[in-house]
Amino acid sequence: MTASDDPVLTEVTGRTGRLTLNRPRALNALTHPMVRRIAETLDAWEHDPAVRTVVLTGAGARGLCAGGDIRAVHDDIRAGGGAASAAFWRDEYRLNARIARYPKPYVAFMDGIVMGGGVGVSAHGTVRIVTERTRLAMPETGIGFVPDVGGTHLLALAPGELGTYLALTGQPVGAGDALRCGLADHFVPAGRLPDLLTALAGRDVHDVLADFVGEAPPGRLDAHRAWIDHAFAADTVEEIVDRLLGSGRPAAQEAAAALLAASPTSLKVTLAALRGAPGLGPLEAVLEQEYRVSCAALSAPDLAEGIRAQVIDKDRTPRWSPASLAEVTDDDVARFFAPPAGRPLRLATGAAPQEVPW
Template structure:
């Protein structure tokens, strides 16, 4: 047992081992220490025959995890040399890949807010539970960053252009839309979560879920598929914005307005990353790509400026550089995908022959 003030709480109950992300005042945002602690626990439980299921939850009432500790990343990018952030991402992305390959049921309770790094520690799991309170998003373009933690892998595999829409706009989605996009597997009402988690102490995950899983309340994305698929079926962000503005559906115009508040560089790099992820195949190859992109973002101006505007000063008025989509060149985008040489993450070289996450049998 950990002290109750530890950022990650670990305990076992019957056949289930529990990870609780425990920084509720910071909406359980991930620090490097937390990533390492979770990885250590997974190592121990993988070898423990008494542990049959791993359960991940967030402390407090607001959500599982709002993402990484971006204040620390901001300070490192502004005042340091970026090595601390790169080291954090290296271990975080390795953890994301490990979760996807974990040999025991990994039950992620995606209740409340689940964003950025929170998606990374949940949506790669083999059993992903959402509730009527779930608010899931990859909102990175709003802070001058690009979806990471395997997010471009997940969103590239969503039906049609739904993933492109979510990656570029950072739109929050609920339970039904998370299920539609392949980010979750089961809907359980939040009031039943306590009983479900208790039953995992004595029952296999599939058997416990059979008692509590239900059909979710209706979502919104299915009704928007026509304009989403039509407008985002392009490799140019400017063209997507033009199509959105020209479409008759007011929701399409609203999406266009949202895009024009995001970092132009982040939008173009994000679209390129999602398109490239479709051809890369494995999660490991995509994480290798995301690591290159993330490290490049540390030396670009929009990451520091975006976090300043949204989190530090909270003026919500970022001054992007360049300020217009037309001023972001193909060469500017390509720079984010430049190989890192000896600094590569190198996950793909260690995962040759591993089964794809999408090929797992889900509970």
């Protein structure tokens, strides 16, 4: 493998350490070795006085990161019962917590597609920059999974029920709505990102931002806040769907259709995870919950089936089990929040989150 083939490129230019996710043909989807490489590099740069700022970028023109390598998750479930995926998530969630508490400015260029695991390595950063090309989403319910990488923590903090809407429908949003939901901090036109990167090599990020930040294109969510907040405040997914269908608004009908196409189990587990996240406290506690949920998904039928339908066979007709919301019981949901069969993830809160020793 040549340096240019490395899935994570690292370089230090002036005061800036740059991490580039480098799998453009796979939309920079994260693998376990990539997570480890990022974590190792952050550890090294934390103690390097020459590195004052870390910048995360994605190779290629399509986006920062489309998420985790879900094809690998599918193959792992089929071949090994999901043990490799559980190990990957353990390190990935530790990395998400590490980024959130990194002691140096961590600047994420959230340009283009930013989904799933891509949100995890960017939206916990110090300075989160979106562009006119940003398409941000947590689309997990459509593949029989649940928002993870701290996504339930972030979305639970969004205004009103916007986070619930995004988590359940998986709908992508642009720069304006990402800013509105608290998933990003600043808008910078995509064409100015190279100049911003150059400026960061010589000056601190907060000294240069004002020269590059602009006004984001208008979002679309605020115009729909009335029906979103009313429908998604319901206590059950069934009631959310009923309220959407009864609103008479075309956009609400589309949201209902998205829910009815998603995994019924994933929808109910996602709603429970979101509702419970604020009471858990810090990000680390939410990541611990997400690890329990993610590990439980490995032994449930919908994750492998959803990936098969969306990515492997691409027939777009997943056969969910249970097939309807009415068939998903409270016990079915509770099972996802039970401790995993293996060692649970326990993170200590601190500048460099570590697993709590046993």
